[in-house]
Amino acid sequence: MNMGYGEFIKKNRIASGFTKQVQLAEKSGITAATISRIEKEIQKPSMETLKELARFLTSTSYVELMVACGYWDEEELLEEPSKPEGATTVNEPYIPYASKPKKPSPVEDDFIANIDLSDEELLKQFNFQIDGMDLTEDETKGIIAYVRSLRLVNQNKA
Structure with a gap:
């Protein structure tokens, strides 16, 4: 239950x-x-x-x-996004941002500054961990999609 x-x-x-x-x-x-x-x-x-x-x-x-x-x-949330036929990009899911009262580390700042890299480039450049455990590729791609959607939300507010 x-x-x-x-x-x-x-x-x-x-x-x-x-x-x-x-x-x-x-x-x-x-x-x-x-x-x-x-x-x-x-x-x-x-x-x-x-x-x-x-x-x-x-x-x-x-x-x-x-x-x-x-x-x-x-x-x-765990599904891999699919690219519509004829499209050049995949529309990432909208996931609004919920801030936790925490100052980003220099690594997080570097990640956010480089978010325009492709998913594959980000996966090569950064080792993602939460609670001391490495994230799977799908979990990492979900985080990347989350940060990208946050940027869109913030751009729309400006």
Whole structure:
């Protein structure tokens, strides 16, 4: 049996150090009443609400929250994008950015500065790890697509 989105958010709220809903409410600016309704699955959180929660729920990610709440299908996120017939590029999936309060390292800055390289060139130039474990090629390509989509979102806001 899969965990509902409310239980998922509650578990990650507690795991992130917010034993009470009001603590998360004070940090995130989302009311305790809204957090309560979300955890009880009376109210489905909006994508903007999830984006804000992701900043403070350090035990999970925006992507995991979006999957848990049914906005994204986990299997679709792992699929290799296909190039439409006659097209010259693949349209990368839109994955909005959820910032975590963390300053990028020089390696991350270098990666972002070189994001215009092809996926293959980035894979050769950088060794990607999370939690001390190397990422698979598909995981790395997903991160590259995420950063590229972030750039598009930021360009559209400007």
